[in-house]
Every structure is written in C-alpha cells, then in structure tokens.
Amino acid sequence: xxxxxxxxxxxxxxxxxxxxxxxxxxxxxxxxxxxxxxxxxxxxxxxxxxxxxxxxxxxxxxxxxxxxxxxxxxxxxxxxxxxxxxxxxxxxxxxxxxxxxxxxxxxxxxxxxxxxxxxx
Amino acid sequence: xxxxxxxxxxxxxxxxxxxxxxxxxxxxxxxxxxxxxxxxxxxxxxxxxxxxxxxxxxxxxxxxxxxxxxxxxxxxxxxxxxxxxxxxxxxxxxxxxxxxxxxxxxxxxxxxxxxxxxxxxxxxxxxxxxxx
Numbered sequence: 001x002x003x004x005x006x007x008x009x010x011x012x013x014x015x016x017x018x019x020x021x022x023x024x025x026x027x028x029x030x031x032x033x034x035x036x037x038x039x040x041x042x043x044x045x046x047x048x049x050x051x052x053x054x055x056x057x058x059x060x061x062x063x064x065x066x067x068x069x070x071x072x073x074x075x076x077x078x079x080x081x082x083x084x085x086x087x088x089x090x091x092x093x094x095x096x097x098x099x100x101x102x103x104x105x106x107x108x109x110x111x112x113x114x115x116x117x118x119x120x
Numbered sequence: 121x122x123x124x125x126x127x128x129x130x131x132x133x134x135x136x137x138x139x140x141x142x143x144x145x146x147x148x149x150x151x152x153x154x155x156x157x158x159x160x161x162x163x164x165x166x167x168x169x170x171x172x173x174x175x176x177x178x179x180x181x182x183x184x185x186x187x188x189x190x191x192x193x194x195x196x197x198x199x200x201x202x203x204x205x206x207x208x209x210x211x212x213x214x215x216x217x218x219x220x221x222x223x224x225x226x227x228x229x230x231x232x233x234x235x236x237x238x239x240x241x242x243x244x245x246x247x248x249x250x251x252x
Contacts, residue, residue, distance in 0.1 A: 004240050011251050019251075022161055025200070029232035035240065116239040118126070119250030120161070 005036040007114035013044040014063050015055050020048045023120035024066055031073035038077035038114065039070075041099075046084045049095040064096050071097070079110060121152045124238035127163040129249025131180035136249030137166050141183050143246065148191055156194040156238040157184070159227075163249055164202040167195070169224035185226040199229040 008027045012019035023039070030037035041048060053064050070076070082101040085091065092099055102110060111117055125144055129136025140157075147154055159166050166181055173179035188195050202223070203212055209229050213221040223229060239245050 006236070006239055018161065022201075026160075026232060026235065030236050033233055033236045035236055116245050118239070118245070119247050120128070 004115045005038065005113070006030050006116045006118060007038045007040055007111065009040045009042060009117060009119045010045040010048065011041075011043040011119075012048075014048040014050075014053065015058060015060050019120055020045070020063055021061075021066075024063070024070075026118060026120055027070075027075055028066075028073055031075055036077075037075055038079060038110075039075065040079045040081075040110065041084070042081045043084050044088075046080055046088060046090060046095075049078075049080070049097060049099065050090070051094060051096045067096055081107070121243045122155050122241065123147050123152055124155045124242040124245045125157045126235065126238075126245065126247040127157060127159045127166055127249060128161040128247065130162040130165045131168075131171070132165075133162075134249055137163065137180050140248035141180065141187065143248070144187060144193075154191070154193055155242050156196055156234065157188075158235045158238055159195070159197045160201055160232075160235065161198075161249075162205070164197050164205055164207050167197040167202070167224055167227035168207055168222050170222050181224050185224060188226045195227045196230045196234045197223065197227050198235070199231055202229055 008023050010023035014020045027037050027039055048063060053062050055062055078097055078099040080099045080101050082103045092101055125140055127137055127140045131137045144154060166184055168181055171179050171181055184195060208221045209223040210221050
C-alpha cells in the first residue's frame with residue numbers, strides 16, 4: 001500500500017465550473033492522508049495555474065491562494081500538457097508554480113506510473 | 121477483484137449515473153466485490169430521498185438503494201459537496217439549523233478521505249461523470 005500513488009487529472013478552466021476547486025480538494029485530501037499525489041493539467045486546465053488571477057468580479061475565490069499552499073502539502077509533482085500550453089500561447093513561466101511539461105509520449109508513462117488515476 | 125466506483129454525474133441530467141449503476145451490477149455479476157461507491161460533485165444528488173420519478177421511468181436513487189440493500193454496498197456521499205448543494209442528513213440539519221433533511225436511507229455522508237481510502241483499498245477505481 002505504501003507504493004500506491006494517485007494521479008488527479010483536471011481538464012477544465014479555472015472558473016465557470018467547480019471542477020478546478022474540486023480537483024484541488026481531492027489532491028489536498030490525498031496529502032492529508034499522507035498519500036503521494038500528482039496533478040496533471042490538460043486542455044483548458046492549464047489556465048488554472050496562470051499567475052495574477054482576479055476572479056472577485058464574478059464572485060469566485062482566487063485559486064492562486066490555494067495553489068500557493070500546495071508545496072506546503074508536499075504536492076510538488078505538477079504536470080502540464082505541453083501541447084495544451086502551446087495551443088493557448090502560454091509558457092511555463094506564466095504559471096504560478098514550477099511545473100513539468102510533458103508531451104503525449106510521456107503522458108502514457110505518467111499514467112502507467114500511478115496506481116490510481118482520478119478524473120475530476 | 122475489488123472495485124470502487126466514483127460517481128460525479130447527477131442522476132437525471134446526465135447518463136453517467138445510470139451507466140455507473142449498470143457497471144456496478146456487471147461488476148457484481150462477474151463475481152467481483154465493490155468496496156465503495158463514492159458520490160462527488162453533482163453526483164451527490166444520487167443520494168436524495170425526494171425524487172418524484174414518472175411511472176414509466178426508473179428512479180436512480182431508488183436503484184442505488186435496492187442494489188446496496190441486495191449486496192450490502194457502502195454508498196458514501198461527499199459531505200462537503202452535499203451540504204453545499206442542499207443534500208443533508210438529520211445530523212447536518214441540526215448543525216446548520218435546518219428543519220428538514222433529505223439524504224435517502226442507505227446513503228451516508230462522509231469526507232473525501234473515504235475516496236482516498238477507497239483508492240488504497242481497491243484494485244480498480246472507476247469514475248463516472250468526470251470532466252465537466
């Protein structure tokens with residue numbers, strides 16, 4: 001059981017649905033229960049990590065605040081789809097936390113490396 | 121094999137909950153065990169006691185209840201997701217000062233830790249209604 005590891009995949013934009021927050025809650029809970037957890041951001045989810053968010057105008061809490069606490073929870077394995085970033089004209093330096101960008105070939109091995117994959 | 125099922129799909133607006141039910145039946149029919157069904161996000165609405173289903177349709181919550189009664193399933197509804205959406209049991213009604221509650225018999229409110237525990241305990245974890 002100690003070898004178990006959980007990968008949480010998120011594919012949704014930061015606001016417009018609760019998906020981003022719900023995925024973070026799952027990851028944080030894994031950490032609270034001392035389970036190794038990784039986060040994978042695909043498609044519009046790459047926008048979740050953009051610096052300088054200001055969602056107060058739409059009545060939402062700023063995700064950046066929670067994201068900045070992830071290292072405190074030992075959640076530092078953050079993977080971002082390279083193509084998703086490129087398609088949206090973004091670069092890893094636009095993001096609020098250090099991430100590892102991965103291409104499609106690496107995606108397969110990332111999935112294989114985890115015992116459980118959760119899509120939120 | 122030990123399975124756990126995560127349901128994020130609401131019972132009516134999406135097909136995911138019905139598919140999860142049929143998957144659960146297939147898992148059991150094949151001789152496997154279901155450790156837990158965990159309802160998260162809008163999937164918590166699968167646990168309401170107050171659906172009024174037309175006679176020529178099947179109530180999804182009632183089907184979960186029947187399956188759970190037959191196979192002694194652990195139906196756990198994420199408490200944080202549930203109370204936000206107005207799905208509460210008697211205890212939460214007391215805590216939040218509500219006079220009514222609506223969690224169906226056979227379901228139980230608990231935390232996301234139950235999802236994590238299910239991941240550790242199960243050989244397979246299958247999610248329905250993710251990514252929306």
